[in-house]
Amino acid sequence: MSEQRKRLVGARRLIVKIGSALLTNDGRGLDLGAMGGWVDQLVALRSAGAEIVLVSSGSVAEGMKRLGWSRRPAHLHELQAAAAVGQMGLVQAWEWQFQRHGVHTAQILLTHDDLSDRKRYLNARSTLRTLLDLNVVPIVNENDTVVTDEIRFGDNDTLGALVANLVEADGLVILTDQLGLFDRDPRQHADAQLVSERFASDAALDAMAAGGSGALGRGGMSTKIRAARFAERSGAFTVIVGGRIDNVLPRLRQGEALGTLLVPEQGRQAARKQWIAGHLNTRGTLVLDAGAVLGVTVRGKSLLPVGVRSVTGDFRRGEMVSCVDEQGAEVARGLANYDAGEARRILGRPSAEIAGLLGYLAEEELIHRDNLVLT
Ligand SMILES: Nc1ncnc2c1ncn2[C@@H]1O[C@H](COP(=O)(O)OP(=O)(O)O)[C@@H](O)[C@H]1O
Numbered sequence: 276m277s278e279q280r281k282r283l284v285g286a287r288r289l290i291v292k293i294g295s296a297l298l299t300n301d302g303r304g305l306d307l308g309a310m311g312g313w314v315d316q317l318v319a320l321r322s323a324g325a326e327i328v329l330v331s332s333g334s335v336a337e338g339m340k341r342l343g344w345s346r347r348p349a350h351l352h353e354l355q356a357a358a359a360v361g362q363m364g365l366v367q368a369w370e371w372q373f374q375r376h377g378v379h380t381a382q383i384l385l386t387h388d389d390l391s392d393r394k395r396y397l398n399a400r401s402t403l404r405t406l407l408d409l410n411v412v413p414i415v416n417e418n419d420t421v422v423t424d425e426i427r428f429g430d431n432d433t434l435g436a437l438v439a440n441l442v443e444a445d446g447l448v449i450l451t452d453q454l455g456l457f458d459r460d461p462r463q464h465a466d467a468q469l470v471s472e473r474f475a476s477d478a479a480l481d482a483m484a485a486g487g488s489g490a491l492g493r494g495g496m497s498t499k500i501r502a503a504r505f506a507e508r509s510g511a512f513t514v515i516v517g518g519r520i521d522n523v524l525p526r527l528r529q530g531e532a533l534g535t536l537l538v539p540e541q542g543r544q545a546a547r548k549q550w551i552a553g554h555l556n557t558r559g560t561l562v563l564d565a566g567a568v569l570g571v572t573v574r575g576k577s578l579l580p581v582g583v584r585s586v587t588g589d590f591r592r593g594e595m596v597s598c599v600d601e602q603g604a605e606v607a608r609g610l611a612n613y614d615a616g617e618a619r620r621i622l623g624r625p626s627a628e629i630a631g632l633l634g635y636l637a638e639e640e641l642i643h644r645d646n647l648v649l650t
C-alpha cells in the first residue's frame with residue numbers, strides 16, 4: 276500500500292458526496308437499489324468507527340422525473356421547483372434505507388451565504404457536530420429554493436468540500452459515474468488512463484478535467500479538482516471514485532488503490548483560518564503597499580491601515596475582503612475590523628490616528644493576523 280493510501284486507513288470522519296448522474300441512474304429516477312448498497316457500506320463504515328456526513332445531489336434530476344420533464348429547464352425558478360419536488364423523494368429514499376439499519380438521518384440544506392456569515396457558519400458547524408455526536412447521519416444538499424444564480428454552489432462537489440472544512444473531516448470521497456479522474460475525458464477518449472494519486476495542487480490536473488460534465492451532472496471533473504483544493508485547505512484528502520465499484524467505500528478505507536486520491540501538500544490550519552480560506556465570496560479589496568505585503572506574507576503580521584493604498588467595494592465590519600498587491604495579485608484574505616467607508620478614511624494613516632479620524636477605535640489593525648489567511 277502506498278504511503279498516501281494509508282491516510283484512508285481508519286479515517287475517522289468522512290464526507291461522502293454522491294452525484295446526480297450516479298444517483299439517478301443517468302436520469303432514469305432514483306436508483307433505489309444502488310442507494311441501498313451505499314447505505315449498507317456507510318453503515319459498515321460507521322460500525323468500524325467512522326463518522327459520516329452524506330452530501331447527496333439528485334433533487335433536480337428526481338424532480339424532473341416526477342414532473343415528467345425530459346430536459347433540464349432553463350429558468351432558475353423551474354429548476355428550483357424541480358429541486359423542491361425532488362428533494363422530497365431524495366430524503367424519503369435515504370431515510371427509508373437508513374431505517375433498515377435503525378440509523379437516524381437528518382436533512383441539512385445549506386446555501387453559500389450560510390457559510391459566508393461567521394455566525395451562521397458556527398451554527399451550521401455546531402448542528403452538524405451535534406448530529407454526529409448523536410450518531411445521526413446528516414444528509415446535506417444545497418438549499419436550491421432560496422439560492423440565486425450568483426450565490427449557487429452550483430455543484431455539490433464544492434459543497435462537499437466546504438462541509439469537509441466545516442466539520443474538519445479527514446477526507447472527502449466523491450462518488451461519480453467514472454472510475455476516477457482520467458488523464459482525458461474517458462467518454463471521448465477510449466484510451467484515457469486512470470490517475471491514481473496526485474497532490475491536489477498539481478496544476479497538470481486542470482487540463483485533464485477540461486472535458487466538461489455529463490448530461491445530468493453540473494461540474495464534471497473540474498469542480499471535483501477545485502473541491503479537492505478547498506478540502507486541502509483544512510488538511511483533508513479527496514478521493515474521486517466510481518460509485519458502482521463493488522463495496523467501494525469499505526475497500527477504500529482499507530487502503531485499496533481505487534479511484535483517484537488527491538492529497539493535501541500542506542498541514543492543517545487553525546479552524547478559524549480554515550473557514551476564512553474556504554470562503555468563496557469577498558466583499559471588497561484592499562490594495563497593499565510593498566511593505567504591507569511583506570509584513571503580511573513573510574513576517575505573519577497583522578495588516579495596519581498605514582500599509583493600505585486604496586479600498587474598493589462595500590463591506591461591513593467582520594466581512595471578508597481580499598488583499599492584493601499593487602499589481603492586483605491576491606496575497607491574502609481576511610476579516611476587516613472596519614467597514615469600507617471607515618477603511619477609506621484611515622488608509623495610509625498610523626493606527627494612533629484612528630480614534631481621532633473616526634471618533635472611536637475598534638482595533639489598531641485593519642485585519643488582525645488571526646483573521647488573515649494567505650492565498
Ligand atoms: N478527465 C476526466 N476523467 C473522468 N471524467 C471526466 C474527465 N473529464 C470530464 N469528465 C466527465 O465528468 C463526468 C462526471 O462529472 P459530472 O457529470 O458532473 O457527475 P457528478 O454528478 O457525479 O458530479 C464524467 O461522466 C465524464 O464524462
Ligand SMILES: N[C@@H](CCC(=O)OP(=O)(O)O)C(=O)O
Nearest residue numbers: 294295332333334335431493
Ligand atoms: N443541488 C442540486 C444540483 C447539484 C448537482 O447536480 O451537483 P453534482 O451532482 O455535483 O453535479 C441537486 O440536488 O440536484
